[in-house]
Amino acid sequence: MWELTERLEATSDADAVDSVTLPFELRMRGRLKTTSDGGREIGLFLDRGPVLRDGALLRAETGEIVAVRAADEPVVTASISSGLALARLCYHLGNRHVQLAIGHDDEGGWVRFPPDHVLEALAARLGATLERHRAPFDPEPGAYAEGLGHGHGHGHGHDHGPAESHAQVYDFQRHLSHRHGHKHEH
Numbered sequence: 001m002w003e004l005t006e007r008l009e010a011t012s013d014a015d016a017v018d019s020v021t022l023p024f025e026l027r028m029r030g031r032l033k034t035t036s037d038g039g040r041e042i043g044l045f046l047d048r049g050p051v052l053r054d055g056a057l058l059r060a061e062t063g064e065i066v067a068v069r070a071a072d073e074p075v076v077t078a079s080i081s082s083g084l085a086l087a088r089l090c091y092h093l094g095n096r097h098v099q100l101a102i103g104h105d106d107e108g109g110w111v112r113f114p115p116d117h118v119l120e121a122l123a124a125r126l127g128a129t130l131e132r133h134r135a136p137f138d139p140e141p142g143a144y145a146e147g148l149g150h151g152h153g154h155g156h157g158h159d160h161g162p163a164e165s166h167a168q169v170y171d172f173q174r175h176l177s178h179r180h181g182h183k184h185e186h
Contacts, residue, residue, distance in 0.1 A: 001041040002060040007050070012057055016067035023071045024099070024137045027052040036066060054138045070136035075101075076115050077135065078128035081108040089126050093119060099139035112137060 008014055018038040026032060030048040035041055046058070054070035080089050086109035093100055093111055096119060101112040111128070112135065113119055120130055 001043055002036075002062065002064055002066065003043050003045055004058040004060050004066055005045045006059040007046060008057040008059055008065070010056075014057055014059075014065045016057060016065045018064070019067040019069050021069040021071045022052070023073045024051075024139065027068065027070070037069070042066065051141065053141075054136060070138045072134040073137055074115055075112050075133065075135050075137050076120055076123075077110050077112045077131045077133065078120075078123035079107060079110045079131070080123075080126070080128040085109075085127060086111075089123060089128055092122060092126060096122075099137075101137060101139045112139075 018036045018040055020034060020036045020042060022032075022034070026034070028051050030044065030046040032044040033041070034044075042060075044058070046052075052058075052068045054068065056068040058066050058068065060066065078089060078093075080086050082104055086104075089109075089111055090100070090102060093113065098113055098116070098119065103110050103112070111123070114137065115132060124130060
């Protein structure tokens with residue numbers, strides 16, 4: 001059995017000798033016994049917390065590299081035009097504190113989530129076209145995920161582009177503080 005104990009950096013150029021395809025629910029676990037796509041028995045012995053993303057690389061104690069793949073699973077994809085309509089859809093669905101995958105294609109934007117009749121009804125009311133199908137579910141990591149740097153100091157984890165001044169960011173954060181009942185100190 002390969003014991004996978006190390007997460008490799010996303011920028012790693014290591015070549016995987018096998019892969020393991022898992023649904024989102026199992027990619028949230030740090031401890032797991034399963035079978036690789038090549039038929040090899042493997043055990044995950046990882047630090048708890050970070051979700052295994054599609055494409056992540058793991059190293060076995062014996063040196064082999066295994067790639068993680070997001071399995072197809074039942075999902076609903078709510079498609080809508082990009083811009084304000086997509087932002088509104090993301091806001092209202094995200095306000096329900098559920099895991100969401102967000103993307104876009106040639107048709108516009110989309111939000112993907114596990115089947116849920118309440119979320120589906122809300123998305124339809126907001127003008128989205130719904131498709132129930134099977135697809136990989138790799139939701140957004142969220143604002144508090146490792147490396148995204150949201151805190152109550154000024155370390156918000158990104159650089160400001162030429163059109164984005166600190167004053168504009170401050171005004172947005174001040175607006176959010178009124179909605180959430182707390183202030184972001186600068």
